[in-house]
Amino acid sequence: xxxxxxxxxxxxxxxxxFGFFMAWxxxxxxxxxxxxxxxxxxxITIKQAIIIAVIFEFLGAWLAGGQVTETIRKxxxxxxxxxxxxxxxxxxxxxxxxxxxxWLMIASFKGWPVSTTHSIVGAIVGFAVAGLGVxxxxxxxxxxxxxxxxxxxxxxxxxxxxxxxxxQVLIFDNPDPFAAAxxxxxxxxxxxxxxxxxVTLVKGLSHxxxxxxxxESLLLAVAFGVIIMMFGLLLENRINRGDRRARSNxxxxxxxxxxxxxxxxxxxxxxxxxxxxxxxxxxxxxxxVISVVENSxxxxxxxxxxxxxLVLGGGGIVVGLVTYGHKVIATVGTGITxxxxxxxxxxxxxxxxxxxxxxxxxxxxxTTHTLVGAVLGVGLARGMAALNLRVLxxxxxxxxxxxxxxxxxxxxxxxxxxxxFG
Numbered sequence: 001x002x003x004x005x006x007x008x009x010x011x012x013x014x015x016x017x018f019g020f021f022m023a024w025x026x027x028x029x030x031x032x033x034x035x036x037x038x039x040x041x042x043x044i045t046i047k048q049a050i051i052i053a054v055i056f057e058f059l060g061a062w063l064a065g066g067q068v069t070e071t072i073r074k075x076x077x078x079x080x081x082x083x084x085x086x087x088x089x090x091x092x093x094x095x096x097x098x099x100x101x102x103w104l105m106i107a108s109f110k111g112w113p114v115s116t117t118h119s120i121v122g123a124i125v126g127f128a129v130a131g132l133g134v135x136x137x138x139x140x141x142x143x144x145x146x147x148x149x150x151x152x153x154x155x156x157x158x159x160x161x162x163x164x165x166x167x168q169v170l171i172f173d174n175p176d177p178f179a180a181a182x183x184x185x186x187x188x189x190x191x192x193x194x195x196x197x198x199v200t201l202v203k204g205l206s207h208x209x210x211x212x213x214x215x216e217s218l219l220l221a222v223a224f225g226v227i228i229m230m231f232g233l234l235l236e237n238r239i240n241r242g243d244r245r246a247r248s249n250x251x252x253x254x255x256x257x258x259x260x261x262x263x264x265x266x267x268x269x270x271x272x273x274x275x276x277x278x279x280x281x282x283x284x285x286x287x288x289v290i291s292v293v294e295n296s297x298x299x300x301x302x303x304x305x306x307x308x309x310l311v312l313g314g315g316g317i318v319v320g321l322v323t324y325g326h327k328v329i330a331t332v333g334t335g336i337t338x339x340x341x342x343x344x345x346x347x348x349x350x351x352x353x354x355x356x357x358x359x360x361x362x363x364x365x366x367t368t369h370t371l372v373g374a375v376l377g378v379g380l381a382r383g384m385a386a387l388n389l390r391v392l393x394x395x396x397x398x399x400x401x402x403x404x405x406x407x408x409x410x411x412x413x414x415x416x417x418x419x420x421f422g
Contacts, residue, residue: 003087007421008293011090018097019286019309020316022120025104026278027320030116030368031057032328035267037375040333041344043263046326053271053325054318060275061314062307076121077128081136086292091417092127092410093285099123099409100281103402108320111327111335112398115366116281121145122406124285130411131418142403149399152365153373155357160350160377167342168381171255181255185236185262186229192262192349193228196269197221198356228265235261259341266348274367275317283313332371335391337379347374369399 004011035049044052082089100119107114121142128137167188174180201217212220239257286309333339339347351367351374358365372395379387 003421004090004293004296011094011289011293014094015090015097015286015289016312018094018101019282020312021101022097022104022285023279023282023313023316024320024323025101025108025119026116026282027057027317027322028108028324029104029112029114029320029328030278031271031274031317031321031325032113032332032368032371035271035325036113036329036332036371037339037344037348038263038267038333039329041260041263041339041341043260043341043344044267046329049267049329050322050325052267053321056268056271057275057317057321058314060272061279061317062310076124076138076141077132077136078138081132087422088131090289090292091414091421092124092131093289094417095127095410095413096120096123096406097282097285098413099126099406102409103405106405107398107402108324108328110394110398111331112395113328113332113368113372114398114402115368116278117366118145118399118402119406120281120285122403123410125403126407126410127414129407130414146403148365149369152354152369153376155365156350156354156370156373157377157380159353160346160374161381163350164343164346164378164381167346171342177255181258182236185258186233188345188349189232189236189262190225190229192225192266192345193232194221194225195349195352195356196266197224197228198352200269200272232261232265256341259345262345263341263348266345266352270348270352275314278367279310279313279317282316283309286313331391331395332375336372336375336388336395337382337386339375339378343378347371347378350374350377 031053035053038044039046039049097120100116100123103119103123104114104116125137125142170184171177171180198217198221201212201220236258239254239261287306290306290309333344337343348371351371354365354370354374355367376387376392
């Protein structure tokens, strides 16, 4: 207890600095989930993507980022093991934030889209093994998380393959693609509004105390879908038939402009949903440190989330995106396969659908892996030759080393903090 009392202010300052660093990593690496397909398909420019993400990522983090968060992330450690040594939790959370932030910085520098959740989970596993022993880790939870390496991209890939094939058959293989787009795109607009509303209602707004049932969320999402469809129809009617000679590989430019309207909306909504969800990876451990210090070393199961912590997390995400987000956005948007607005739409909607499915069934997934799988599915719909297998290989390798990299860095930082304060 004396260590907590003696260094309490130092611990909180360090936690804020490392939490901001971790949030910077989320912005630099993970925002590509929301922006990569829109930029890669040229529906929006990188400058527009940054402006959209700055606004909606911050709003998502601040408004829907959470009032209460679990002190021990993902049920990986039994809190009872830390009751007699609360300073161990503080060292561990500081080490986890610094380790996960460092790995995200390395991955972002390389342009690798990695899972921020897996980064922080790997870091917590590392400190738990080093400080409490191998038996302290709930390996069942870790195994379930590892399973998402396969389930996330597989489900999203199947969805995106089927969705883009439907676009090809209904619209691009039609003798008059523009007329077919006018006919079928309203249905796709409804799907976008419905699915992205479900993502926000199910995954995002539960944090603000708006505890909707899955059925209530479903009804609200249908209503939002209809509203968005009506709005989309107004925008669609402003698009005139383009010059039939202006084609990009497979698609009439006028048809792609219609899908470009969809991408603007999905970019805004997915940025909001992403900010509301993934800010917890940065501020969850930070809130745990604040709770332990303010409660004089008491280790409890949950910690109140002060409003300024969410602002700090949202600010970190924004700074990370502005300063370094372009590299991973380029990998997701252009590195795996060539994207157009119609292909980007199929990938984004499939990724969102997978997130909703996982929320409703409790299936563990990674947002990053989901989107990469969705982009992969769109590429496969055009044949293996459409995929950049070298880029895919480096992405899969980065996924495999994320958990152990976070764990090893966390172990090193844990013993560093223990030596400094203990």
